[in-house]
Amino acid sequence: MRALLLLWSLAPLLWQLRTSLQSPAALAPPATGAAAGAAQAAAWTLENYQLILAGDPPFWRCLVNSGVVGLSTTLLTLLLAIPCAYGLHRQRGRIGSVATLILLAAALFPTVLLFLGLLETARRLGLANNLLALSLPYSAMGLPLAVLLLRSAFDDLPPELEDAAKLEGLDLWQRLRHVLLPLLAPALISTALLLFLFSWNEYPIALTWLSRSELLTLPVAMARIGSSSVFTIPYGAFAAATVLGSLPLLLLVLLGQRWIVSGLTHGAIKG
Amino acid sequence: MSLAPWLLMLPALLLLAAVYAGPLLRYAWLSGHASSVLTGLIPVPNDGANWQRLAGDARFWQDAFQTLRFAFLSVGLELLLGLAIALLLHRPMRGRGLLRAVTLLPWALPTTLMALGWRWILNDPYGPVNGLIQGLGGQPYGFLSTPATTWLATVVADVWKTTPFVALLLLAGLQSIPGDLEEAMQLEGASRWQILRRLTLPLLLPYLGLAVLFRLAQALGVFDLIQVLTGGGPGGSTESLAFYAYLQAMRFLDFGYGATVMLATFGLLLLLALAWLLTLRRLQGRQP
Numbered sequence: 001m002r003a004l005l006l007l008w009s010l011a012p013l014l015w016q017l018r019t020s021l022q023s024p025a026a027l028a029p030p031a032t033g034a035a036a037g038a039a040q041a042a043a044w045t046l047e048n049y050q051l052i053l054a055g056d057p058p059f060w061r062c063l064v065n066s067g068v069v070g071l072s073t074t075l076l077t078l079l080l081a082i083p084c085a086y087g088l089h090r091q092r093g094r095i096g097s098v099a100t101l102i103l104l105a106a107a108l109f110p111t112v113l114l115f116l117g118l119l120e121t122a123r124r125l126g127l128a129n130n131l132l133a134l135s136l137p138y139s140a141m142g143l144p145l146a147v148l149l150l151r152s153a154f155d156d157l158p159p160e161l162e163d164a165a166k167l168e169g170l171d172l173w174q175r176l177r178h179v180l181l182p183l184l185a186p187a188l189i190s191t192a193l194l195l196f197l198f199s200w201n202e203y204p205i206a207l208t209w210l211s212r213s214e215l216l217t218l219p220v221a222m223a224r225i226g227s228s229s230v231f232t233i234p235y236g237a238f239a240a241a242t243v244l245g246s247l248p249l250l251l252l253v254l255l256g257q258r259w260i261v262s263g264l265t266h267g268a269i270k271g
Numbered sequence: 272m273s274l275a276p277w278l279l280m281l282p283a284l285l286l287l288a289a290v291y292a293g294p295l296l297r298y299a300w301l302s303g304h305a306s307s308v309l310t311g312l313i314p315v316p317n318d319g320a321n322w323q324r325l326a327g328d329a330r331f332w333q334d335a336f337q338t339l340r341f342a343f344l345s346v347g348l349e350l351l352l353g354l355a356i357a358l359l360l361h362r363p364m365r366g367r368g369l370l371r372a373v374t375l376l377p378w379a380l381p382t383t384l385m386a387l388g389w390r391w392i393l394n395d396p397y398g399p400v401n402g403l404i405q406g407l408g409g410q411p412y413g414f415l416s417t418p419a420t421t422w423l424a425t426v427v428a429d430v431w432k433t434t435p436f437v438a439l440l441l442l443a444g445l446q447s448i449p450g451d452l453e454e455a456m457q458l459e460g461a462s463r464w465q466i467l468r469r470l471t472l473p474l475l476l477p478y479l480g481l482a483v484l485f486r487l488a489q490a491l492g493v494f495d496l497i498q499v500l501t502g503g504g505p506g507g508s509t510e511s512l513a514f515y516a517y518l519q520a521m522r523f524l525d526f527g528y529g530a531t532v533m534l535a536t537f538g539l540l541l542l543l544a545l546a547w548l549l550t551l552r553r554l555q556g557r558q559p
Contacts, residue, residue: 001359002370009373015399016388027397080283087279106291108485110492112513113533116520117294140290143283201381203495219381223499226387235391242384249379257372265443
């Protein structure tokens with residue numbers, strides 16, 4: 001069963017890795033028949049990687065772009081989510097539960113449906129083709145989950161802690177900075193990882209906001225390769241791009257697995 | 272003092288209002304206007320002509336059917352597979368962390384990235400699936416050029432990507448069930464199937480409910496996958512509502528009608544979410 005699960009999760013990716021290391025001739029052998037293909041399949045090469053890294057703009061550019069948007073989105077969202085989560089934690093009664101319900105509905109909403117209205121706003125305010133501006137809608141889309149996760153983390157802290165800090169005469173900023181946030185570190189890491197993943201993978205908004213090729217994020221750059229020609233997609237080069245684009249995520253998931261899982265599952269419990 | 276929490280929430284709530292409520296209100300307004308290349312993208316009131324057009328738009332209704340078909344099958348499969356994976360990951364074993372990380376990987380990758388991966392895997396005749404078929408002596412098959420298999424391919428790609436998410440939600444649910452309940456039932460001689468049916472599934476219901484709600488909403492808005500894997504084809508047979516709205520706005524530059532399609536999709540989503548919440552309440556009421 002475990003082997004089956006591993007195969008199901010990894011086989012499509014491993015096939016991309018294999019494809020990325022084969023020459024175009026080996027991928028689509030001109031001669032008919034499986035035997036000719038098998039003979040050429042052994043022709044391993046790095047030319048696909050050389051091709052995309054020498055492209056214009058070079059492939060690493062979209063990884064950098066995605067990284068910039070991911071980091072700025074994560075920071076901006078946390079900046080807005082921490083006070084909001086703390087406020088929600090303190091706000092009992094009707095307003096608190098209405099706000100929670102609104103956040104939950106927003107967390108479920110398929111954000112693709114917002115792209116047209118956001119595109120109009122971006123054009124009116126001159127925000128298109130600006131990577132940092134992209135973190136505004138992204139932050140809004142990450143906020144619901146971030147606030148719900150952090151609110152539940154605030155709720156889990158013993159209330160005596162903050163009361164004691166208040167008696168010591170610490171103001172709100174000092175209490176957050178020196179007492180509460182350090183204890184919230186695991187929840188903050190979980191939230192940050194989920195926000196970064198969301199931003200790294202978002203497609204429809206990036207597709208409609210970015211048109212200059214040197215600004216494209218990874219998902220848009222990928223899709224652009226795919227739509228370049230219906231009939232002859234350079235699958236070898238594309239597989240190489242898949243592999244390079246997956247590597248940062250592979251690292252992130254391997255190192256942050258514990259936090260990602262606890263983030264997702266905490267979201268479920270409190271929701 | 273009672274004002275402070277409310278003030279702390281304000282910046283976040285304002286951004287949310289601008290990004291969520293703003294576009295939806297704008298759609299409501301735009302759907303009552305003609306705003307396309309014909310009007311120079313300047314909105315002109317058109318007395319509900321967009322909604323009349325929607326009612327008689329065969330392509331919209333076909334896309335609605337195709338989107339629902341996609342959503343129901345993929346969410347159903349994700350629940351079944353997700354439950355199986357959650358039960359598997361719940362058992363204590365060595366290397367569970369690594370197995371979880373690997374399971375999570377498909378969910379963490381951008382949809383567009385693997386959509387192109389699937390295009391290559393299902394390629395006719397050079398992809399590995401057709402390689403396997405030819406190796407077994409069969410003829411290569413155009414999985415992505417036949418409507419019947421193309422929509423199933425979109426389901427497979429979606430199930431591959433989002434099952435890990437469902438599995439993790441359900442795993443959280445499994446971990447919230449006290450282990451001694453299961454032991455007690457075992458002592459009474461209950462079979463594993465009986466334990467699953469009478470103990471695990473009822474206690475898992477809130478988690479199943481949330482997973483379905485979330486996945487249903489996302490599946491009804493399916494866009495990335497359709498655009499990159501099939502482009503809505505062949506012959507529009509995999510076109511989804513969100514993709515149709517995108518085409519109206521970005522290709523035909525008809526913002527008025529595009530907004531109308533978006534709003535109709537949102538309405539459909541609300542109806543389904545409501546239906547599911549009512550079903551859930553009924554299921555919960557039936558529990559002992």
